[in-house]
Amino acid sequence: MTGEPNWPRAVVFDLDGTLIDSAPDITHALNTATGKRGLAPFSVDEVKAMVGGGVPTLVERALIARGLAHPDIMPVVQDFIVAYRENLTTHTKIYPGARELLEQLKAEGRKLGLCTNKHHAATLAILQKLDLAKYFNCVIGEREGQPRKPNPGLLLDVLTALDVSACCAVMVGDSEADVECAKAAGVRSVVVTFGYSRTAPELLGGDALISSLGELPQALGVMRSDT
Numbered sequence: 001m002t003g004e005p006n007w008p009r010a011v012v013f014d015l016d017g018t019l020i021d022s023a024p025d026i027t028h029a030l031n032t033a034t035g036k037r038g039l040a041p042f043s044v045d046e047v048k049a050m051v052g053g054g055v056p057t058l059v060e061r062a063l064i065a066r067g068l069a070h071p072d073i074m075p076v077v078q079d080f081i082v083a084y085r086e087n088l089t090t091h092t093k094i095y096p097g098a099r100e101l102l103e104q105l106k107a108e109g110r111k112l113g114l115c116t117n118k119h120h121a122a123t124l125a126i127l128q129k130l131d132l133a134k135y136f137n138c139v140i141g142e143r144e145g146q147p148r149k150p151n152p153g154l155l156l157d158v159l160t161a162l163d164v165s166a167c168c169a170v171m172v173g174d175s176e177a178d179v180e181c182a183k184a185a186g187v188r189s190v191v192v193t194f195g196y197s198r199t200a201p202e203l204l205g206g207d208a209l210i211s212s213l214g215e216l217p218q219a220l221g222v223m224r225s226d227t
């Protein structure tokens, strides 16, 4: 229950735009894949407005933005994945306070999960490279043939792996996909204001809004007493 002193037992994080600022490397990979087709490059800000739904959605949005009506996305998705693999963390930065927050939540005995629309293999590699993998009890990224957020399946699989029910968990994310996924799973959500949301973060409908990761413990405390 929300009022319990150790609530939430689990905190599940989104990755891109929440724990890491990965847009520059995503932009590079996208421009490599679309540049092969002669398309004009995208800026990092343009990519921030298109990211959040997984690579196929990003590629589809990008191709439509360049005027392709019914684009064949799969070859471009494959090229993106190959290009991204070469530069997973070249310009990617952990957001301020992320490591300290993960340390604190772990020290408090909470279980930590990661639930991202980034493809699974790239997610694991990035967490290793940034020395973040050690904090998570369960990591699930996009798996081929499985629905992506906002479908609640990814998050429910994380909760099952953590052995925590929906009422004892909080999802922390930056986009509509995270909030909708959390709602569909019956999980309360916290929205960060510094990520890649296409909608103003305060309009996403999360249960709390934070403008830095260091604010999360206090936000969780307010949510706990707000049963």
Ligand SMILES: O=C(O)COP(=O)(O)O
Pocket: 014, 015, 016, 017, 051, 052, 053, 054, 055, 058, 115, 116, 117, 118, 119, 149, 175
């Ligand atoms: O890769 C994406 O499109 C978004 O990834 P995220 O779910 O970690 O924000």
Ligand SMILES: [Mg+2]
Pocket: 014, 015, 016, 017, 018, 052, 173, 174, 175, 195, 196
């Ligand atoms: Mg995100």
